Amino acid sequence: MSVPVAPPAETPATSRQPAYRRVFGGSYSLAAQGEPALWVCAAGLVVCLTMIVGLLALVLLQGSFTFWPLPLTELETRDGKRHLGEFTREETFTMGFAALATLEETEREAAERLLCPALRRYLQRLVENDRLEPAMQEAAKQAAGLLERALLEIPAVASATPAEQRRMRAELQSLWRERRSEYRRRLLDRLRESLERSDDALLELLRGIEAKYQSWLGQSDPSQVMASLRDDDATAFAVWSRPVLQLLAVDVRIPVRRRLLRIGNYELTNEHFRWIADYQIVPGSEHHPQWAAIFERIAWGRFYGIPKELWVGDERVAVGPQQTWLAFERHHPAVRKRWREIRHIEKHVIGEINRKMEAARLSLRRLELDLQRRLGRTDVRETPQFRHAQAEFDETEKRLNEAFRQAQQNIERLRAENAGFRLVVTTAEGDDHSLQLADIVRAYTANRLTRREKFSVYLSRWWEFLSEEPREANSEGGVFPAIWGTVAMTLLMSVVVVPFGVLAALYLREYARSGPAISILRIAINNLAGVPSIVFGVFGLGFFCYTVGGGVDALFFPERLPAPTFGTGGLLWASLTLALLTLPVVIVATEEALAAVPRSMREGSLACGATQWQTIRNIVLPRAMPGIMTGMILAMARGAGEVAPLMLVGAVKLAPELPIDGVFPYVHLERSFMHLGFHIYDLGFQSPNSEAAKPMVFTTTLLLIVLIGVMNFFAMWLRSRLTRRFAHGQF
Amino acid sequence: MTQQPPAAVPQSPASTDGDVPQQPAFSQPRPAAAKPPLPDETRPPATSRLHRIALGEPIQAEIHDAVLREDAVLEFDHFSLWYGSKQALFDVSFPVARGKVTALIGPSGCGKSTLLRSINRMNDLIDSVRYEGDIRLNGESILGRQVDVIELRKRMGMVFQKPNPFPMSIFENVVYPLRIDGIRNRRLLKEVCEQSLRGAALWDEVKDRLHESGLGLSGGQQQRLCIARAIAGAPEVLLLDEPCSALDPIATAKIEDLINELRGEYSIVIVTHNMQQASRVSDYTALMYLGRLLEYGPTSDIFTRPHLPETNDYITGRFG
Structure with a gap:
C-alpha cells in the first residue's frame, strides 16, 4: 500500500519546530500490523480447540458405542475350527512372503x-x-x-x-x-x-x-x-x-484386514477374544445364525451359543432353539427374582446379623478394656461384671446364630429352587454346555433383534452400568459405587475446602497488612498448587490416616484395635487430602475476586458506619461471590478428576459398601470407597481381560466427564442463583 | 482506506502554542481546568503568600469575622496531617457553621478531600496516616483514642466523587445504614426509604422499581441514591466530596437544587472544583492551597470582595 509521504511542512517562523513528527506511510514495523498477530492467535485457538474437541469426540464416540448390541457372526477358519462371537474391532496389517x-x-x-x-x-x-x-x-x-x-x-x-x-x-x-x-x-x-x-x-x-x-x-x-x-x-x-x-x-x-472376534466361552476356550485375519476364514463360512444368543453371566464373562434344551429339574421342558428360547424367556425373570432375593438376604439380613454380632463383641471388648483400666490389672475376665456381660453376649450370640441359620436356610431353599433351571447351549464347535439360569444376567438373540429391541438392550446395559455393582474384575456390570464414591468425596471436599479457603483469603486480603510476611505466605500458597498430587497422597497417608486416624482410633475405638477404623484410608481422609490439594485454587480465586471489589464500595459502606465485618459480609462477599464460586468449581473439577493421591488414601478397586447409605450413622467417613478416576486406571491397567475392559475405560471416562460437567453445571446454577440473591440480577 | 491529505497534519501544532502572552483576567470566574502557568513563573512579588507557602513558611489564614459569629458544628484546631513522611495538611484552623453549606475550593492536590475525609476519619483506612491538632464535633474531639470511629461515622453522611451504589436493590441501598444498626422493622424501613428518596429528589423516579438493582440507574440517579443513603441515617453533618464531577450538567443542576433544599436541615461540607458551583450552593467558602487554608468567609464576600489578592487571582482564574 502506498501512502503519500507528507512533504516537510512549511512552518511559519514564529512557530516552534516539534521535536518529533509522526511518520505516515511506508515504514510500519511488522509488529504494528495487526494481521500477523491475528493469525497467530487464531492458530493458537484452533490448535487448542482441535485438541479439546478431538479428545471429547474420541471419548464420546468410543464411550457411547460400548453398549450397543453387535450382531453375532459364526465362521469357520481354515484350521477347521468354528467360532461364534461379536466382531468388536478391526485393523489392517501388512503381510509379506516372509x-x-x-x-x-x-x-x-x-x-x-x-x-x-x-x-x-x-x-x-x-x-x-x-x-x-x-x-x-x-x-x-x-x-x-x-x-x-x-x-x-x-x-x-x-x-x-x-x-x-x-x-x-x-x-x-x-x-x-x-x-x-x-x-x-x-x-x-x-x-x-x-x-x-x-x-x-x-x-x-x-x-x-x-x-x-x-x-x-x-x-x-x-x-x-x-x-x-x-x-x-x-x-x-x-x-x-x-x-x-x-x-x-x-x-x-x-x-490384510484382521478382526477381533469376541468369542467368550472362557471356560471352554481359555480366551475371550481372538484375532481372525481374512485369509484364515473359509470362504462363504461367515454368516449370522438366527438363533445365536449372547449370555452375559455373573462369572466367566459372556457365553455365545445356540440354545438347545431347557431343563427344569429332571424334566426337559423345551427342545430346539425356538422352543428353548421362549421357555428361557418365560422362566428367566422368576429365577432372577429369586437370585435377587438371595442377594438381598446375603447383603441386608445377614449383613445386619453380622453388624449386631460385631457390635455385641465390641461392647464386650469395651467393657473388658474399661475394667482393665479401672481395676488396673489385665486379668478381668473373672470379675462378676464381665461374667455377667459375657453371659449376655453368649445369649445374643446364640440368638443371632439362630437368625443366621434361618437366613442361611432361606438362601439354601431359594438356591435349590433355582438350581433345577438349566439351559443347554450348543457352542459353535457343536459341544453342548449347560448354563444355570440363575447365573445369566442378560441374554438376547442378537441377530433377531429389531432396531427398537437393540436400543432397549443398549439402554438396559446403560442402566445396569449406572445402577449396579461391578462384576468380572470390574470389566462387566456397573459402576454405581464408583459414582457414589466420587460424588460423595467431591462434595465433602468442597464443603471442607471452600470455607477454609475463603476465610484464609479474607484474612489475607481484607485484614492482613501487606508486608513481606504476607507476600511470602502468598508465594507459598501459589507454590502449593505446583506440588505433585502424589505428594499430597503421601502426606495424607502419613498424616491423616496414620497420625490423626491412629490417634482417633486409640481415643474413640480402642475396642476395635488392632483392626483400624479411621487409621487407614477412607472417605474422610481422601476428602481432606484433596481439600488440601485444591486449597490454593480456592484461595487464589477468592483473593482475586476480593481484589476486584472496587475500593469505592468498601468506602461507601464504611462511611455509612459499617464495621469492617459488616462491610465484608454485606458488600464484599456478595460482590465477590461469583468469583468465589468460580474457584469452587475449579476446585471441584480438579478434585473430582484426581486419582494419584486417592490410591494412597482410600480409593479401592472394589467396595460394595457405600460410604453413604441407609445404615446408621448413614455417613461412614471411615469407609474406603470406589472412585471413577481410579476405576478407569484399574480397568485400563489392572484388568485381566484388557480387551473387554478397553471400551469400558472409554465409557467410564465419558461418565466421569459427564459427572464433572453436571457438578460444574450445578455449581454454576448455584452461583447464578446466589448472585441473583445477593446482587439482584446485576451480574 | 482513505488517507488524510498529507499537508493537513503537521501544520496543526503551531496554532495553539503556549508562547502566546497570557490574556488579561476574565471578568467572570472561569473553570480552574483551563490551566494557567504556575504562579512563580508569572509575576511573583517576593512577599506573595503563594510564594511563601511554596517555600514552606507558615502563613496566617484570613478568616472573615462573619464566620466566627456563626454557631460552629465542626471546628478544626491546628489540624495537620501526614501521609507517611509527606505532610498533606498544615495547621488548619477554622469553624464550620451549623446548618449551612460550606464549600472547600482550591487547586488539585491542595488537601480539600483529605480535610473532608478527616472529618469522618476515612483517612484511618490508610495505614501510614498520622495527624496532629484536633477536630471537634459539637465541642467534642473526634480524634482521640477513646472515640469510636464507627459511632462517629454513623453521625456523618458521606457522598463520594464517583457514585458508588451497592450491588443490591434501590431499597436496600437506601436503608443500608439502618440495616447496619440491625433494624428489621419493615414499616420503619419503608418510611425511612421514602423519606430519604424524597429528600434526595429521587422518589418519583424510582418509586415503582424500588426492588430493582441500584446499579441499573443512570449516573445522576445513582449519585442522588447515594445522597439518599447518606441522609437515611439522619446525620449531623453531610460530607460531599466533589459530588458532581462525574455528572453531566443536568444531573449537576439537580444535585445543586437538592443541596439547596437540604440547607438548614443538615450542616453540609462540600468539596468542589467548580467555583461557579461553590458560589451557587454554598454559604461559606474556604480556599485552600498546598495544604494550607488561605481565606475563609461568606461566599458572597469571597467571590466579590476577597480580602486577599491571591483569592481574587484564584477565583478569577489567574492561578490554580
Missing part, C-alpha cells in the same frame, strides 16, 4: 493366493521398466550366501564333520559357478511366461519351486544332498531359484 513360514498349511495357501497377484504386479512393473534382469542378478549374488546357510541347516549336513561341510560348500559354489547363468535365463523365461499368463500360473511356478526346495531340505541322507543337486536338474534349478525369488519378493507386502 510371514508365510509361520502359518499353517491351509492358511499359507490362502495367504499365498492373496500375495501372488501383488507379486505379479510387482514383477510386471520390473519387466516394464527393464529392471527384472538387473534385479535378478543382484538377488542371485546374495542368494548364494542364503543357500549356503540353508545347506548347513539341513539336519543331515549339520551333523556332518566340519571337513565334510567345507567340502560340500565348495562343491555347491562350484556347481553354481557352472550353472547360474543358465538357471538365471531359465528362471527369467519361466517368470516372463507365467507373468504373461495369469496369477495362477505364477502361483503354480512358485509352488513347484517351493515343493522341490522343501523336499531337498528334508533329505536325511547326507550323500544324497549334493547328489540330487548334481544329477537332478529340476531340483537344482528349484534350489537355486528359491532364494532368488525370496529376495526378489522381499518388498512385496499387502495390507
Whole structure:
C-alpha cells in the first residue's frame, strides 16, 4: 500500500519546530500490523480447540458405542475350527512372503493366493521398466550366501564333520559357478511366461519351486544332498531359484484386514477374544445364525451359543432353539427374582446379623478394656461384671446364630429352587454346555433383534452400568459405587475446602497488612498448587490416616484395635487430602475476586458506619461471590478428576459398601470407597481381560466427564442463583 | 482506506502554542481546568503568600469575622496531617457553621478531600496516616483514642466523587445504614426509604422499581441514591466530596437544587472544583492551597470582595 509521504511542512517562523513528527506511510514495523498477530492467535485457538474437541469426540464416540448390541457372526477358519462371537474391532496389517513360514498349511495357501497377484504386479512393473534382469542378478549374488546357510541347516549336513561341510560348500559354489547363468535365463523365461499368463500360473511356478526346495531340505541322507543337486536338474534349478525369488519378493507386502472376534466361552476356550485375519476364514463360512444368543453371566464373562434344551429339574421342558428360547424367556425373570432375593438376604439380613454380632463383641471388648483400666490389672475376665456381660453376649450370640441359620436356610431353599433351571447351549464347535439360569444376567438373540429391541438392550446395559455393582474384575456390570464414591468425596471436599479457603483469603486480603510476611505466605500458597498430587497422597497417608486416624482410633475405638477404623484410608481422609490439594485454587480465586471489589464500595459502606465485618459480609462477599464460586468449581473439577493421591488414601478397586447409605450413622467417613478416576486406571491397567475392559475405560471416562460437567453445571446454577440473591440480577 | 491529505497534519501544532502572552483576567470566574502557568513563573512579588507557602513558611489564614459569629458544628484546631513522611495538611484552623453549606475550593492536590475525609476519619483506612491538632464535633474531639470511629461515622453522611451504589436493590441501598444498626422493622424501613428518596429528589423516579438493582440507574440517579443513603441515617453533618464531577450538567443542576433544599436541615461540607458551583450552593467558602487554608468567609464576600489578592487571582482564574 502506498501512502503519500507528507512533504516537510512549511512552518511559519514564529512557530516552534516539534521535536518529533509522526511518520505516515511506508515504514510500519511488522509488529504494528495487526494481521500477523491475528493469525497467530487464531492458530493458537484452533490448535487448542482441535485438541479439546478431538479428545471429547474420541471419548464420546468410543464411550457411547460400548453398549450397543453387535450382531453375532459364526465362521469357520481354515484350521477347521468354528467360532461364534461379536466382531468388536478391526485393523489392517501388512503381510509379506516372509510371514508365510509361520502359518499353517491351509492358511499359507490362502495367504499365498492373496500375495501372488501383488507379486505379479510387482514383477510386471520390473519387466516394464527393464529392471527384472538387473534385479535378478543382484538377488542371485546374495542368494548364494542364503543357500549356503540353508545347506548347513539341513539336519543331515549339520551333523556332518566340519571337513565334510567345507567340502560340500565348495562343491555347491562350484556347481553354481557352472550353472547360474543358465538357471538365471531359465528362471527369467519361466517368470516372463507365467507373468504373461495369469496369477495362477505364477502361483503354480512358485509352488513347484517351493515343493522341490522343501523336499531337498528334508533329505536325511547326507550323500544324497549334493547328489540330487548334481544329477537332478529340476531340483537344482528349484534350489537355486528359491532364494532368488525370496529376495526378489522381499518388498512385496499387502495390507490384510484382521478382526477381533469376541468369542467368550472362557471356560471352554481359555480366551475371550481372538484375532481372525481374512485369509484364515473359509470362504462363504461367515454368516449370522438366527438363533445365536449372547449370555452375559455373573462369572466367566459372556457365553455365545445356540440354545438347545431347557431343563427344569429332571424334566426337559423345551427342545430346539425356538422352543428353548421362549421357555428361557418365560422362566428367566422368576429365577432372577429369586437370585435377587438371595442377594438381598446375603447383603441386608445377614449383613445386619453380622453388624449386631460385631457390635455385641465390641461392647464386650469395651467393657473388658474399661475394667482393665479401672481395676488396673489385665486379668478381668473373672470379675462378676464381665461374667455377667459375657453371659449376655453368649445369649445374643446364640440368638443371632439362630437368625443366621434361618437366613442361611432361606438362601439354601431359594438356591435349590433355582438350581433345577438349566439351559443347554450348543457352542459353535457343536459341544453342548449347560448354563444355570440363575447365573445369566442378560441374554438376547442378537441377530433377531429389531432396531427398537437393540436400543432397549443398549439402554438396559446403560442402566445396569449406572445402577449396579461391578462384576468380572470390574470389566462387566456397573459402576454405581464408583459414582457414589466420587460424588460423595467431591462434595465433602468442597464443603471442607471452600470455607477454609475463603476465610484464609479474607484474612489475607481484607485484614492482613501487606508486608513481606504476607507476600511470602502468598508465594507459598501459589507454590502449593505446583506440588505433585502424589505428594499430597503421601502426606495424607502419613498424616491423616496414620497420625490423626491412629490417634482417633486409640481415643474413640480402642475396642476395635488392632483392626483400624479411621487409621487407614477412607472417605474422610481422601476428602481432606484433596481439600488440601485444591486449597490454593480456592484461595487464589477468592483473593482475586476480593481484589476486584472496587475500593469505592468498601468506602461507601464504611462511611455509612459499617464495621469492617459488616462491610465484608454485606458488600464484599456478595460482590465477590461469583468469583468465589468460580474457584469452587475449579476446585471441584480438579478434585473430582484426581486419582494419584486417592490410591494412597482410600480409593479401592472394589467396595460394595457405600460410604453413604441407609445404615446408621448413614455417613461412614471411615469407609474406603470406589472412585471413577481410579476405576478407569484399574480397568485400563489392572484388568485381566484388557480387551473387554478397553471400551469400558472409554465409557467410564465419558461418565466421569459427564459427572464433572453436571457438578460444574450445578455449581454454576448455584452461583447464578446466589448472585441473583445477593446482587439482584446485576451480574 | 482513505488517507488524510498529507499537508493537513503537521501544520496543526503551531496554532495553539503556549508562547502566546497570557490574556488579561476574565471578568467572570472561569473553570480552574483551563490551566494557567504556575504562579512563580508569572509575576511573583517576593512577599506573595503563594510564594511563601511554596517555600514552606507558615502563613496566617484570613478568616472573615462573619464566620466566627456563626454557631460552629465542626471546628478544626491546628489540624495537620501526614501521609507517611509527606505532610498533606498544615495547621488548619477554622469553624464550620451549623446548618449551612460550606464549600472547600482550591487547586488539585491542595488537601480539600483529605480535610473532608478527616472529618469522618476515612483517612484511618490508610495505614501510614498520622495527624496532629484536633477536630471537634459539637465541642467534642473526634480524634482521640477513646472515640469510636464507627459511632462517629454513623453521625456523618458521606457522598463520594464517583457514585458508588451497592450491588443490591434501590431499597436496600437506601436503608443500608439502618440495616447496619440491625433494624428489621419493615414499616420503619419503608418510611425511612421514602423519606430519604424524597429528600434526595429521587422518589418519583424510582418509586415503582424500588426492588430493582441500584446499579441499573443512570449516573445522576445513582449519585442522588447515594445522597439518599447518606441522609437515611439522619446525620449531623453531610460530607460531599466533589459530588458532581462525574455528572453531566443536568444531573449537576439537580444535585445543586437538592443541596439547596437540604440547607438548614443538615450542616453540609462540600468539596468542589467548580467555583461557579461553590458560589451557587454554598454559604461559606474556604480556599485552600498546598495544604494550607488561605481565606475563609461568606461566599458572597469571597467571590466579590476577597480580602486577599491571591483569592481574587484564584477565583478569577489567574492561578490554580
